[in-house]
Amino acid sequence: MLSLKKFSVIVLVMCLVFPASNVYGHGFGIETISAIDVQGKNLSISVEMPMYFENAQEQITITATEDKTKENAKNVTFLIGLFHENEMIFRNYFFADDGVLKIKVNPTQDEKITIHGEQDSLLGAWHGTESNPIEITGPLFTSSGMYNFEIEIRTIDEPTNIIENAGVYNADLSLIETVSFMQKDSENNDVEFRSKSYFDSISNFKYDYEAKQVTFEMPFDWSEKQLSHVSVVHVETHFPKDFVEFLSPSYSAYVNDIELFKSSVSVDDYTEDHERIVHLVMLEDHLRFLKNEMKKNDEPLPDNMSFRISASTDTAFPLEAYTKSEDFKVNLSWDPLEVEPGIDTNFIFTIRDGRTNDPLRNSDYTFVLIQNGKEIHRVSGTAQVGGEFEKFTFAEDQTGPTIIKFENIRNSGQETEFALVVVPEFGTIAMIILAIAMIGTIALRGKYPTLSLS
Numbered sequence: 001m002l003s004l005k006k007f008s009v010i011v012l013v014m015c016l017v018f019p020a021s022n023v024y025g026h027g028f029g030i031e032t033i034s035a036i037d038v039q040g041k042n043l044s045i046s047v048e049m050p051m052y053f054e055n056a057q058e059q060i061t062i063t064a065t066e067d068k069t070k071e072n073a074k075n076v077t078f079l080i081g082l083f084h085e086n087e088m089i090f091r092n093y094f095f096a097d098d099g100v101l102k103i104k105v106n107p108t109q110d111e112k113i114t115i116h117g118e119q120d121s122l123l124g125a126w127h128g129t130e131s132n133p134i135e136i137t138g139p140l141f142t143s144s145g146m147y148n149f150e151i152e153i154r155t156i157d158e159p160t161n162i163i164e165n166a167g168v169y170n171a172d173l174s175l176i177e178t179v180s181f182m183q184k185d186s187e188n189n190d191v192e193f194r195s196k197s198y199f200d201s202i203s204n205f206k207y208d209y210e211a212k213q214v215t216f217e218m219p220f221d222w223s224e225k226q227l228s229h230v231s232v233v234h235v236e237t238h239f240p241k242d243f244v245e246f247l248s249p250s251y252s253a254y255v256n257d258i259e260l261f262k263s264s265v266s267v268d269d270y271t272e273d274h275e276r277i278v279h280l281v282m283l284e285d286h287l288r289f290l291k292n293e294m295k296k297n298d299e300p301l302p303d304n305m306s307f308r309i310s311a312s313t314d315t316a317f318p319l320e321a322y323t324k325s326e327d328f329k330v331n332l333s334w335d336p337l338e339v340e341p342g343i344d345t346n347f348i349f350t351i352r353d354g355r356t357n358d359p360l361r362n363s364d365y366t367f368v369l370i371q372n373g374k375e376i377h378r379v380s381g382t383a384q385v386g387g388e389f390e391k392f393t394f395a396e397d398q399t400g401p402t403i404i405k406f407e408n409i410r411n412s413g414q415e416t417e418f419a420l421v422v423v424p425e426f427g428t429i430a431m432i433i434l435a436i437a438m439i440g441t442i443a444l445r446g447k448y449p450t451l452s453l454s
Helices: 284-295
Strands: 007-013 030-038 041-048 059-066 076-084 087-096 100-107 114-116 135-138 145-155 169-175 177-184 190-197 203-208 213-219 232-240 251-255 265-268 275-283 304-311 319-322 328-335 345-353 363-371 374-383 387-392 400-407 416-425 428-435
Touching: 030 145, 030 169, 041 145, 041 169, 059 076, 059 087, 059 145, 087 100, 087 145, 177 203, 190 203, 190 213, 213 232, 232 304, 251 265, 251 275, 275 284, 275 304, 319 416, 328 416, 345 363, 345 374, 345 400, 363 387, 374 387
Parallel strands: 007 428, 100 135
Antiparallel strands: 030 041, 041 059, 059 100, 076 087, 076 145, 114 135, 145 169, 177 190, 190 232, 203 213, 213 304, 232 275, 251 304, 265 275, 319 328, 328 345, 345 387, 363 374, 363 400, 400 416, 416 428
């Protein structure tokens, strides 16, 4: 056990390893159905809708493309059914002469769905004009969760070329749901957790302070029909950064008591100023692995995902953070591992090329420590061989959130930062190092930033 003057050091590393391909499919606003055979032609149908319906100008866009020519199909009549929570919202014919169907959506409190636009005389298909676009009003997209589109192709090439039995195809898209759950900590204080789902609705959220874990559930269909077009399931758990009780170097996550791959679990201390986010991201291969593991129990497959996120205690060095441009990367460690107040701490770092990982010689930098929005230390230097160290001694009263910032790296104006929180706990001082990359936006150049260990 540490003495009262010592720090217990816990390293928390944000590993956002999200492949660029994940921007398509469930929970990301667009899904593409491929290899649809219609009268000898292979088509792809993409369905796109916003993840929030915030005003009357939002729209759904459905596009049919010929795989061979990569051009839009002509004179397409879609039969579209929209379902939510197993209830049909509407099912109607829609026509697009250029293969692109645009439907304006205006959610209202009306009792029934109303479609505005023009109708043809053959199938009664709705189509839009410049002065009279297709618009659907009424009680639709008023709640979050999964929406299922059932799509059939009923004409192609010519408006009168009616097609029978071309098959029914499904696309599932989600409206993002963010729900707050007030939970009690070990001292009976209220703590606000937030759950954000890019797939379906979260329920039965609980925080267990004794086990240091959160649990929650989400509906999920494990059938092969469903898995065949689920590209990714993504849920987030948010809680305050100053909620030390649940801060951890890393987290283990389970679905239906089966542990997720480490790559499926990542910690994000950057996106929200005052919240830590634990991301759970499961790709199609991960979902199939979970299904196969559940089948080994010789029990019927459940109709949900039962999640459990548990605090871990793993530590590792060095931390890594990229600059916004990803031109530079900084590795950071410190010595001694257990730091006592009044004793120098060596912050050891290497400035590297963000693409080749090579150390960059003669790298200028400014090393800054910030607490409560005020600088407590600033020094400039040059890492002649790419690596260098800076010393600092934390005083007894220097507790709380602290930013470790590297500014103007190689005189480029680029910067990155790490954050540490020095907090008293159980008569000792616990220093919790939170590694975060100041990368501007989470979707940088079409991919998620990565903070990993080398």
